[in-house]
Amino acid sequence: MSESLEQYKNNTDINSNFEEPATLSHESVATYLLENPDFFALYPHLIEKINIPHSLKGSVSLVELQSEQLRKKVRTLNHKLNQLISIAKQNEAIYRVYADLNLRILKCKDLDEIKFTLEEVIQENLELSAVTIKPFKGPHALPEIQRRLFIEKRFQRNQFFFGRLSEHERKLLFSDQEANSVALLLIGETGELGILAIGSRDASHFNPDMDTLLITQLQQFLGVLLPKMLTY
Template identity: 75%
Template sequence: MDITTAYESEELIDAEQVAAFLLENPNFFTQFPHLVEKLSIPHAHKGSISLVELQSEQLRKKVRVLSHKLNQLITIAKQNEAIYRIYADLNLRILKCTNMDDLKFILEEVIQENLQLASVTLKPFKGAHALPEIQQRLLIEKRFKRHRFFFGRLSEHERKLLFNDQEANSVALLLIGDLGELGILAIGSKDAGHFNPDMDTLLITQLQQFLGILLPKLLTY
């Protein structure tokens, strides 16, 4: 609809038609800039303000929101970079291990101190300190039906079996070996929601792969 034609023909124009016209013609006020100065917009805190002032205020609000979101993204990116560097360093360090004691020490140092998680334990499936075979089967059947990893919560019995008295309100369990035949790496968090099925698995499964390369060299059958 041409608003001037409607005006000349003395048709009645309601507010919705005016709004629709302005939406369809966003450049209307560039053609009639003198109208902008005469318009006033009710404001909850400042009384009546001009359209230009209102647009400027709305733009400033959008800029503040975008700036806040950008700062959040930058903070997350820095945190992710720091975590990536910790895992990259851990993977290199474990490949240099020559015995199980060294491996367990490095895992505890990095995961508990650098990543600030509550607990970590490595349970081999063979050797002098192997997890009993019946417990191996029960864990695998219950927690590893579809994947070689599990993120979530354990029963009290499972927590005791893997972590003894260490705190583990949510856990990451990783089966080690191409067929999961070498053992389980168990990592626990104080936060019951820290490890969950929707979390990203890239870095932790890379650790799983590195352990799969190293463990056959350290385990005595």
């Protein structure tokens, strides 16, 4: 009897020296798989045995789920690619309009001809609602008080402004033409020649984040031509 009791104690002591195996947490498994992305390549037979719940199809295999996810990514990438192609085509069309406009302006003989060309191209080809030039000198010059109003309020940092105007400012530049958002550009090296004003019906069309490359080129062309046409 005593020998049996002693043997039981010895077995108990031996078992107490061994710790119970630690259970793996979901996070540990996930971390291991992320750190070993080739795991299923080493054990491909496991892939078909893993079932993953699907909200619409019930349980699906890992291979089927991966294939579906890849198809979704391909569809998303194709959609983004089509959007980029569409934007590129639009940008190319706009570039061609501005390139043609600059060439036509170079052939203008006076300010009225420039205004007519701007209206024809910008309003018809670019489908914008209004465009005008307000010179600072000459018989049709913008009054000094109005000139100061725009320069002090809209041109403090640079020679262009993109955004919305007050109703009073819009009337001064565009009269009754619709211009819910505008692009304003000072013409001349120091903005001494006048303002080119372009309006859109869309209140968000002209905004401070828009690209200025093409419209700046137009501004430069006008800066070269206007001194020859304004009466001082």
